[in-house]
Amino acid sequence: MIRQAIDRSELQRYVEAVKQRLDEPELQGAADRAAAQLDGGGAPAQKLREALPTEDAGPASSGGRDEAAPFMARDPIVSLLQSSVEHKLREQGVKDIPPPHRGLPARIAHFIWGFLHPVRFGPDDSEWVTDIARATLERLAEGNHPFNPQPARHEIGDEARVVIVGDWGSGLPRAREVSRCMAEEVSSALAAGREAHVIHLGDVYYSGVRAEVERNVLAPGMWPVSPAQARAGVTSWSLNGNHDMYGGGFGYFETLLGDERFAAQRSADDKPTSFFRIVSPSWDLVGLDTSWNPDVLDQGHFGVLEDPQAEFVASVAAESDRKLMLLSHHQLLSVYDRDSARVGKTLAQKLGPTLGAAAVDAWIWGHEHRCVGYGPAGGVPFSRCIGNGGVPVLMKHAAEDPVPPPGEWEEREYWEEDGDRWARFGFAVLDFSGPRLQIRYRNEAGKTTRTEQLG
Secondary structure, eight states: OOHHHHOHHHHHHHHHHHHHHTTSGGGHHHHHHHHTTSSSOSOHHHHHHHHSOSSTTOOEEESTTOTTSOOEESSHHHHHHHHHHHHHHHHTTOOOOOSSOOSHHHHHHHHHHHHHOSSTTSTTOHHHHHHHHHHHHHHHTTOOOOOOOSOEEEEOOTTOEEEEEOSOBTOOHHHHHHHHHHHHHHHHHHHTTOOEEEEEOSOBTTTOOHHHHIIIIISTTTSSSOHHHHHTTOEEEEOOOHHHHHTTTHIIIIIITTSGGGTTSBOTTSOBOSOEEEEOSSEEEEEOOOSOOSOTTOOOOSOOOOTTHHHHHHHHHHHOSOEEEEEESSOSOOSSOTTTTTTTHHHHHHTHHHHHTTOOOEEEEOSSSSEEEEOSBTTBSOEEEEOOSSOOOBOOSOTTSOOOTTEEEEOOOEEEETTEEEEOOEEEEEEEETTEEEEEEEETTSOEEEEEEEO
16 A cells, blocks of 8 residues: 555545546546436536545544544545555555554655655646546446346355455555465365365455456465465355445456456356355355445445345245354444444344344354454344454554453454554454364464354
8 A cells, every 4th residue: 555545634635636626628528427427417527526525535444533544435436536546656656655654664755755756646736636536537437337136156065164354455464464374274274185265255445446456366475365276176255345346346346256266256147246155064154245236425334235135045044954154244233333223224124034033143244344253142143243354453442441242352462563553464264064163263473362163
């Protein structure tokens, strides 16, 4: 990530600069096409201005208003601006400044860049802003990728290993360390004669556009499954996150799911699909798309569930006496979200009959950039948030601080820089043994922090 693209105040300057240039003749065509994707009438430039945040750079996807934390926008257009800024800066040869970005080497690098380019390639450079705005508008004009209403299905053995990570697609060095540790789990499973499969719970940053998918997920050494392992039977899966939809889902459906390592995630007509069923003799693992909807401006704060997914879950639950685990990007509940009364409301309503019948044995989600274990709640006896894969957040809770109910525990290990405590990235390893399941939690340092049993 590049500092100019993750600085909240800098992004606000870009937002204001783009607003001022939307009437320029060179942007008229792109503005017309982009505005056509928005509801309502009116002049295209004015519709687009009204769609942009009115205060600062809009809500943050992570870190709140912590100035030390990198800014990840939860506004689709601002996220696209971040994608455009970073892409264009990379074309100019600007290098990554990995967040946290407050260390001395990073400050020196940023000073040198600002000294050499005091106006060019920033929000005060009118030609540069026009290029950034055009790239953003052209993406917005694409709309959203169609939803595939048919799921994928894949069968695995009763002794399989499934590695799960959430919100990992930042491309940051510590996220690469998470990938390295996940790759170790894949290799050790294969060496022991055990199947291995890897699932991402969604979100490639900033907006999941094609270039970000290629750089943060598919580039050599990033995803923990190699092409050779994929050809040998190791499958890869990815759910659709709200940041993936900020880019319209094209990077997700076409670039990510088009990679040979994700070849299993296709419906019966051989098309990439965002929901799936992984079946063992004892378990059904159902991955749901809680992010797709036709609204290009949806922030994805709360999970949705496009039809026919709810009916699909009900049919899977009724089919056999296998245990049922749901996987999703969005959460059913939260102990930290300020809108916790609304979190999971749509999912609970859509899946009400299945949840009410006590047919769901476990649910694992991401979205919140933390790792939290929950007690029985919402009709689910076992639920976990595993969203700590790749986005820096400050650890503000001490190890002994209680987790609000129905939370039971939280991963609170951290590393420290310049007096700030940054939560460790991590992932989970699910080792199946018939109806029984062991879950191990590991962080980017390779440490196993917690082990628990299910069933």
